[in-house]
Amino acid sequence: MKDVKTNIQGIAAHPNIVVSLLSGPSLGAHTILSYFEDEVRKGKVFRAGETVQMGWLMLMLKATDAGELEVWEPRFGAIPIVWERGASRTYRQLIVQKSVAEQLGVEPSFPSLVQSAVVSPNFETSRDLLMSREPSTGTDSGWLFAADSNESEGGRLVSLFEIASKRPEVIPFLALPPSASVVLKDGRVTIKHGDEEVSSDSSELLRRLPASDLIAAT
Template sequence: MILRSLFGSLLSLCITQAAVADTYATTKCKQFGHPEFQIQVTSTTIPRVDIVWFLNGLEERVAAGERFKSGETMQVGWMLTKLEATSNGTLKIMEPDMKSVPIQFVDSIDSTLKQLRSQKDTVESFSPSQSLSFPSLQQSVVVHRNYKKIQHILFSRIDPKELDSGWWLSDLNDDKGSQDPKNFAKISL
């Protein structure tokens, strides 16, 4: 009984911590006549260095002359984010809820930063000096008909064009089928 109570308390504490959102904001944009940016982070798994890096990057873009407005979208890694004006004059960065079509934006940047970190770390594990070229959430990928069950995959990329990301996922065990265009389909990233 004591263990059940202890674990219940720990679970409750974890849920409470995960639901608490921290607000972060840039501080140098106003000196260039631009609104500051504001983000919400609820996950404690996001390293503070990633948050600082992201905010510094926004400040550098504004200092270099870029201008952003409420209602615009901005690509961060592969994620499409949306800017929304707040009552205090900042630009809130919102991300897709990853559940709704059409896209519904939520006041968070958690998924964006987690996926950016994951993709960056994956690429750097193969080639540390690689320049990253992210597809957009709005683009498609070409997949082999059995892509969910493939045991030996080939993930390759050609030059992206408009809504085509250029990514191909092939089955290395299907020599004959991989030559037949009917065995492939475009799906949303």
């Protein structure tokens, strides 16, 4: 892990914030830290135990013995959420979701991991998936997940985090805006929004989406 920290302690009465990412370029850490630096310069004070939404995920700040604030992210598969040090998954998912939205020429519309979605009875076990999004209201993300278009009854509300833990292949598409739809069938991906349509037949990004890597610990 590589630690990167803000340099705000000297310019504001605020503890430095530390982000740990997997070894390699520190661009991801700087991207996350720039958010905190900008907010502190605006007068925001972050405190230990506070959560901050980054993309669709949440980051938690924890105090260190050195008096700094360390960034922790959710561990997938654990409900209720278990937090672990770092922000590698958060950064990877943020970049992938933005890139998928760009495929359709739309701005990402990030839900929150604590929002709910409707899932069909066969969603968890089906090989193929159909996703569609309606406008988000309150705790409802607007997302609907089904095994196929014929499933119209028996849906139940489940948190997006639980859905993504069980079916990580949906993660890249969660920031698509309302009116978007996604079909994952026979190893092929097709996404639509309005008159725009992109598939894995023509998009290298969609063809190589690393679903398992998005929640991996390393």
